[in-house]
Ligand SMILES: [Fe+2]
């Protein structure tokens with residue numbers, strides 16, 4: 001499977017987890033923390049994969065194209081914002097009144113980032129990398145996922 005198909009599948013999975021979290025009432029702190037643990041695991045692996053094998057490949061090909069290069073550089077920065085929110089949530093007691101709000105802000109940041117990737121960066125990737133390289137990166141992604149699951 002090509003890299004974009006695999007990364008989009010991750011996006012859908014995380015979106016479903018956030019939707020589940022949205023259904024929880026204010027007092028469902030344990031259930032919310034459990035969902036956050038799943039979101040944390042999925043997002044952390046997803047970001048690690050993109051930064052290891054996907055973004056560098058686009059960046060390499062976008063050397064002489066400032067707009068496409070900016071897209072990749074912004075994606076890295078958006079990952080940093082998401083990672084910082086994840087760290088704050090990991091350190092926060094799930095019964096803290098800010099927990100739910102922080103999780104919502106995490107969701108909003110992830111939604112924004114996913115939209116940028118799917119509406120712009122993935123198109124750039126298709127154009128610059130081509131189907132063969134996307135398949136090859138897809139195999140690297142699958143290997144990283146298998147290793148993480150072992
Ligand atoms: Fe990303």
Ligand SMILES: [Fe+2]
Pocket residue numbers: 007011046050114117
């Ligand atoms: Fe992504």
